[in-house]
Amino acid sequence: MPESECPECAGHITPRPNLEVGEILACPDCGAKLEVKSVSPLLLQKAPNVDEDWGE
Amino acid sequence: MRAALLYTIISAENKLLIEAAKARGLELERLADGELQLELTEPHTDYDAILQRSSSYARTLYTSFWFEQAGAFVCNPYRAHQLCGDKFLASTLLAKAGIPTPKTYGAFSPESATQAAAHLSFPLVTKPVFGSWARMVHKIQSREALEAELENREEMGHAFQKVYYLQEHIDKPGRDIRAFVVGNECIAAIYRNSTEKSGWITNTGRGGTASKCEVSDELGDLAVRAANVFGEGIYGVDMMESANGLVVHEVNHTTEFRNSVAPTGVDIPGRMIEYFVSAAKR
Incomplete structure (x- = not known):
């Protein structure tokens, strides 16, 4: 699995196995929540904020 | 059958559902609600079935409705999301169906909400009619606390935050x-x-x-x-x-x-997929 860097702090991200597009990762350096936009190459962007209407 | 999981993010639940489907020979395609462009004037889709797992209630309602109009089977259906997701509607229907449910009032102004509270004893529970994860679900211990809650809600601006839902507090065992x-x-x-x-x-x-x-x-x-x-x-x-x-x-x-x-x-995910x-x- 390719590595990437955090778009917020440029920290080093080593993804876990079996990653899916749409999953959310936490940057180990700054704690930012990051959404996987592409697995190969690994592209990350700041995850959407939890909105008022999110839930179950 | 061409089937898709409709999502906002791939949560732990969604990943378990994808894996459960795969284990049963179903390739559940991923459909991100944030990327959809839906033609309202001519709903059409190549999907036979949609597993509705959007995180957003607004997106859940609109996408469920649209995919049903386009001819797909949607689980759960639009009507279920519409009725369950609105506590005002859901409490009314549960009680009408004879399901034991806490006594609940709806009101549309701070004055009428305060009067409705007189039919319930303190503590009581206030909830937004839309919402989840217990957000803004408050246990109200006194009339003064209720007045503060109602004043805050009036200032929030959103019309649905001013639909007041007051419920009997059940003394549950932790x-x-x-x-x-x-x-x-x-x-x-x-x-x-x-x-x-x-x-x-x-x-x-x-x-x-x-x-x-x-x-x-x-x-x-x-x-x-x-x-x-x-x-x-x-x-x-x-x-x-x-x-x-x-x-x-x-x-x-x-x-x-x-x-x-x-x-x-x-x-649980396996049973849901089956x-x-x-x-x-x-």
């Missing part, structure tokens, strides 16, 4: 129950236990813990009857143990289950 209904069967249940972190709230996303709850005939029957009020589908039915027996306070239309598989030992496939093929 826990409530989440029962999982798939089709016409209650497949599992957990206790959601309050902790020091969660306070009086039991939601596992707020620090509550999950432990196995045996599905008695009474519990299973009540869970299925409550779910059926909203039509056949997949639901998480929330109940409390009151002095007068079980009462249903909420039915969740896009239920979460990540913390419930281990304590119950039930393959139901989804069989219902889509009917």
